[in-house]
Amino acid sequence: MIVNKNMLLLLICLAIWPSAMAQQAADPEFWHISDSNSIVWDVSSESWLPHGDNIEMSGSKVSGIIYYAVNEKRQLTVTRDLIFPQLRTYDRTNGVNWQQYRAYRRLTYSSEIEPTITDSLKTVVFDQVDSVRIAGKLIIYHTPVNHIVLTRTLFPSMTDRLFVEQWTLTNIGRDAKKLHIGNTTASTALPGYKGTYHNRVYSDAHDHISLTAGQSYRFGIYFVAAINDEPTDGFSHEAAEHERDAFLETMQESLVLETTNPVLDQLFYFSKIRAAESIFNSKMGLVHSPGGGNYYVGVWANDQVEYSGPFFPFLGYPKGSIAAENAYRMFLKHIPKGDKPIPYSFEIEGDIQSSNKDRGDAAMIAYGTSLYLLRMGDKKLAASLWPLIEWSLAYCHSKLDENGVVRSQTDEMEGRIATGNANLATSSLYYGGLKYATYVAQELGYKNVSNTYKRQQRELEKNIENHFGSAIEGLDTYRYFEGNDRLRHWICLPLVMGINTRAEATATALLDSMWTENGVLVEHQPGPQAHTVFWDRGTLYALRGTFKAGFFEKSLEKLAAYSRKRLLGDHVPYAIEAFPENNMRHLSAESALYCRIFLEGILGIEQTGFSSYNITPQLxxxxxxLTLKNIHLGHTTVSIALELIGDDQVNVKISTNGRLVVDTKQKNRRQVNFELK
Incomplete structure (x- = not known):
């Protein structure tokens, strides 16, 4: 492992730069949208320096968090934090308990592994940068030195334990160049649970090259991990790039958003990449995991079951749908006996369970699994996973208190902030689980069960209103739990589930009282420190809910501002987890939640069966x-095109396989029903 104290200090500095820059400048924009589905940072004309950022990119056996920073002289520093999730390492004798959950082989590399380029007995130092591009890969364009341009392209292999850094040297002068490339290599070995883990860094550059005027030479630097006798060389940067490009092409062609706002379109495309790339091979099969340097080869009841699982059927990405199914099956396999709560995560390829508290996970599972099955539209699959829904709803019902709302020890914030004995999130998710499970039950022929869930849903809606409905900070919205007197981000959940009794005040609370330049606060409190705590998942749910409830103008204003900051601001190009905790890591499932704003919020897609749908267009x-092309609805691929006509009319066209299913002009926000057989 190539690491020292100075490098660790550098990593710490790089990690805090985005937030530090945010304090220096009021919402600076570093990036602009370019062609080829990319964004570009023009460093040559940048006035806000120094600046640094990081981006995570993942394949099935590797994840790389690349830190890059540029100082006042436009000099670049790159640090590669590489994680090989399947290579479980041994616990440390002086370690703490949580480290066993994050026991991945992880190495950090800086400039010491970079090749040395020599031209006429002089070492060519490519330290300055002209621009940086993000296009599903990180591409760095260096300032020419001695009429030579260096372009670096960094990306993960989609299939191997391999991260690639591709260097392209181009002669932009008139005379031929003879260059010497001095390669450096590094190798380490470490015993682990699966054998001896070998890590190797090497380059396949030729020692001597000649470049005529205008000619380029390209080679790869390979960051490899292997177990026992697996090969650590012989890789091809061209083949790895072809794999990455094929994945990016799939993301470009599936679930395509086209609006009059290029920021929304671009961030939607990037969100598909981040949501879909973070899928790993594991003993559980393919699994989607959050990433972020901490969370790999595992599944969680919130991130995978509730957030990303219901999104993948829309995307039509087979690996995503399979990974979602594997997550649901893992929870199905571990339904507990008696009244014990279900484990809320399975980490380290399923070897370690987390079940020390009830976070309302049964409600998350009922809601997420029901939506996933409706969207897959597969009766056989639904029948096989139905016991998970049935158990989850029964568990929630068994936890109803004297007020008819669901008791849980905490919510998915896991005790970071008080939740009382029964919180609004758990009851709202249980309500959503009942709502969508009624349709799944109907499709499976369970009429009596469906009727029971409908009755329980109606009762729960009354209980949510009676117990949680309250005037908080002068707004007739919801208290998060009994005794709570501050606005919370999860008051958005009734709107998400279609409960609009207190919609106007709740939307005001979310989009006005609690809104900051980074979205919705976790809790609205007086004092400056309270205004620094935000989790993007709350913002993404809030926007979905306020759009769905019909507060289009204000929601669009906030969505546009939020999207611009996440795409073009100081930390790009994805939705983030949280701040200050984990300092704004790009967790994968948050990107799925971003896409769901458009599908379930702006379009208002709802299902009442495997092939029956309605949307509520808003413009x-x-x-x-607004057009969404290649939406996968069950076994059918659909395109939906909306266009505003006059002040309050919308032209709605829904087509599949070139055939118009719906072609109508109607009042804005009026529901459209259709079936796909």
Whole structure:
């Protein structure tokens, strides 16, 4: 492992730079949207220096968090934090308990592994940067030195334990160049649970090259991990790039958003990449995991079951749908006996369970699994996973208190902030589970069960209103738990589930009282420190809910501002987990939640069966057109095109396989029903 104290200090500095820069400048924009589905940071004209950022990129056996920073002289520093999730390492004798959950082989590399380029007995130092591009890969364009341009392209292998850094040297001068490339290599070995783990860094550059005027030479630097006798060389950067490009092409062609706002379109595309790339091989099969340097080869009841699982059927990405199914099956396999709560995560390829508290996970599972099955539209699959829904709803019902709302020890914030004995999130998710399980039950022929769930849903809606409905900070919205007197981000959940009794005050609380330049606060409190705590998942749910409830203009204004900051601001190009905790890591499932704003919020897609749908189109002068192409609804691929006509009419066209299913002009926000057979 190539690491020292100075490098660790550098990593710490790089990690805090985005937030430090945010304090220096009021919402600076470093990036602009370019062609080829990319964004570009023009460092040559940048006035806000120094600046640093990081981006995570993943394949099935590797994840790399690349830290890059540019100082006042436009000099670049790159640090590669590489994680090989399947290579479980031994616990440390002086370690703490949580480290066993994060026991991945992890190495950090800086400039000491970079090749040395020599031209006429002089070492060519490519330290300055002209621009940086993000296009599903990280591409760095260096300032020419001695008429030579260096372009670096960093990306993960999609199939191997391999991260690639591709260097391209181009002669932009008139005379031929003879260059010497001095390669450096590094190797380490470590015993682990699966054998001896070998890590190797090497380059396949030729020692001597000649470049005529205008000619380029490309080679790869390979960061490899292997177990026992697996090969650590012989890789091809061209083949790895072809794999990455094929994945990116799939993301470009599936579930395509086209609006009059290029920021929304671009961040939607990037969100598909981040949501879909973080899928890993494991003993559980393919699994989607959050990433972020901490969370790999595992599944969680919130991130995978509730957030990303219901999204993948829309995307039509087979690996995503399979990974989602594997997550649901893992929870099904571990339904507990008696009244014990179900484990809320399975980490380290399923070897370690987390079940020390009830976070309302049964409600998350009922809601997420029901949505996933409706969207897959597969009766056989639904029948096989139905016991998970049935158990989850029964567990929630068994936890109803004297007020008819669901008791849980905490919520998915896991005790970071008080939740009382019964919180609004758990009851709202249980409500959503009942709502969508009624449709799954109907499709499976369980009429009596469906009727029971409908009755329980109606009762729960009354109980949510009676117990949680309250005036908080002068707004007739919801208290999060009994005794709570501050606005919370999860008051958005009734809106997400279609409960609009207190919609106007709740939307005001979320989009006005609690809104900051980073979205919705976790809790609204007086004092400056309270205004620094935010989790993007709350913002992404809030926007979905306020759009769904019909507060289009204000929601669009906030969505546009939030999207611009996440795409073009100081930490790009994805939705983040949280701040200050984990300092704004790019967790994968948050990107799935971003896409769901458009599908379930703006479009208002709802299902009442495997093949029956309705949407509630919404547009205005700021967003007069919206098209979603290649939406996968069950076994059918659909395109939906909306266009504003006049002040309050929308032209709605829904087509599949070139055939119009719906072609109508109607009032804005009026529901459209359709079936796909």
């Amino acid at each position: 205005n002068e700021q967003l007069p057109r």
